[in-house]
Amino acid sequence: MTAAAGSRGAGRERLVVIGGDAAGMSAASQARRLRGPDELEIVAFERGHFTSYSACGIPYWVGGHVQERDRLIARTPEQHRARAIDLRMRTEVTEIDVDRQRVRARDVDSGAESWTSYDRLVIATGARPVRPEMPGVDAPGVHGVQTLDDGQALLDTLARTSGRRAVVVGGGYIGVEMAEALINHDHEVTVVDRADEPMSTLDPDMGRLVRTAMEGLGITMAGGTAVTKVLTGDDGRVRAVATEHAEYPADVVVLGIGVRPETSLARAAGLPLGAHGGLLTDRAMRVRGYENIWAGGDCVEVLDLVSGQERHIALGTHANKHGQVIGTNVGGGYATFPGVVGTAVSKVCDLEIARTGLREKDARRVGLRFETVTVESTSRAGYYPGASPMTVKMLAERRTGRLLGVQIVGREGAAKRVDIAAVALTAGMTVEQMTALDLGYAPPFSPVWDPVLVAARKATAKVRASMS
Known part of the structure; x- marks a missing residue:
């Protein structure tokens, strides 16, 4: 492991950003607009292959409405670097040392580790898809759809699999959007959901309308039942999903069960988390109790303006707004995020x-x-x-x-x-x-x-x- 990275010029601060998608890079970009490289050094870490892309657009890319993957990318790593942002791709932050104001990062490909110190820190670690612990869930042919890499892997499977039976596990936003994407690939689609009606973000009477309409589109809806295991064939690939009462044949399975805040780093660092597992911030998106740490995007909880309670809502619209607020505050301005109504x-x-x-x-x-x-x-x-x-x-x-x-x-x-x-x-x-x-x-x-x-x-x- 190398020592803490980098000397800074006299009077120059360092901003470290964990996460290279909507919230993180919006914060970095806005901070850069307000403060030049002579005043503020910006180092950003992203463990994946892509930055600043629309995860919400993945179902429409998979379904063929968007023809090219790169259409979903708002800004490439090279474009960020051209704006004097030291963006380190395929580099995963593994520890936040709050007391010494530094983060430990590991190169995903080489395994090399190093510490980087910070004056100001932005945590934008996003959310992780819910992947149930059950037999066969890691079998070939079972896919999540959280990242562009996930979307490409699913498209590759669809291209090389001759069967046309698909099962979507989960009837929420991701589930129904992926059901459409698979219909566009001429698959027979079954949606299996533990709730009686799809779209549990609606009341059941409105969800019933969605189920009726989806059945009218030729989608088989299996509600009120939970998947207990993924069944595989002799070749190890998925062949069906099983519930307590039935089996549903599948040549491909898509998990659309939802997401949870990715806050394992924050939890280990002792930062405050809410009832839903997301980081708690003030209206300036500053982590509560920490003057030099901000957080935004899918890893935080936000105020619901109607109920007055904290909620976790994973949406790109919120993440980009959080990033703008954080970047403005880090850059010396003042901005707040008042809350959401859950649209x-x-x-x-x-x-x-x-x-x-x-x-x-x-x-x-x-x-x-x-x-x-x-x-x-x-x-x-x-x-x-x-x-x-x-x-x-x-x-x-x-x-x-x-x-x-x-x-x-x-x-x-x-x-x-x-x-x-x-x-x-x-x-x-x-x-x-x-x-x-x-x-x-x-x-x-x-x-x-x-x-x-x-x-x-x-x-x-x-x-x-x-x-x-």
Whole structure:
């Protein structure tokens, strides 16, 4: 092992960044914009082969909507280095020494290790996919889809495997998006999920709409059952997945069970973690109790503006915002990340799925009393060609009428309507206030009353009735 790396010029600080994707490199890039190389040295470590790429785009690359892998890469290592960022690829940080302000890193290929000191540290270690401990889970033909390397490995398997049976384990965002990708490869797709309905980020009644639509697309849905093992053939490759009650033949298996914060380094260093295992930060994204350590991206917990509690939400939108905030603060400016309302959208073929705010069980967990309404409407004026159905569910706090959450399932034009609710939630609006929103209208774009506002009207009436 070599000694702590590098001498610094007089008055020059060193920023060390752990993680070369959205949060980490956004922080490094923003800090560099504000402080030049003579003032701030930036060293970044990335254990993989790629930097600054869209993990959210991997299902669409695998499914053929995006033709080239490199289209998902926003900035290459060479581009970062051209901006005076010392980016060290295929280098994994294995220890954070908080007391001596240094990190230990290992070259993934050679195994060589060295210490690098820091004045300021950014932890952007991301999240790790949930990989259940079960027999056969590491067999050839079983894939996760967290990184570009994962996506390439899956494409290679699809190219060389003659069978056309695929099983997706997990019915969340990753699961439904990968189901579409595999359909695009002409596979027979089965989705196995321990929840009764897919998309557990929705309430079960809305998840049921998703299941019905997916079955209409030819996807076999096996809900309310957990995979217990992966079965292999004589060649050692996957041949099926098994639950307690059934077996589902498979030539390829994709794990889409979700992710957890990758905070093993932080835990070992004694940094504060929340109930979900993510790092805890203040609004400036500074790790609580540590003046010179920041954290952002999928490894942190964030404030839910609706419930007032900390949540773990792994989304690239948040990670990039965290990085901007961190880089601004490291660079001598001031910025904060106030929190989230939990907005997310997804699709499977032509089915669009959206949610923001709280589900029913979320509201109950934090002790809120609420009313719910569900409305059926269309994306355009009913008489205009191409109008497609959508279902909108809305939660409002009883008596106050404060909007608590919205879920939408429909076809073209459905998902992005959730942004109306996301803005209303952030502003703390009531459902009655929402009914007066001056939204754009023309028959090709919406009915006279937008579906979200129809739900707000019905929710207003129900809240008023609860007060009588």
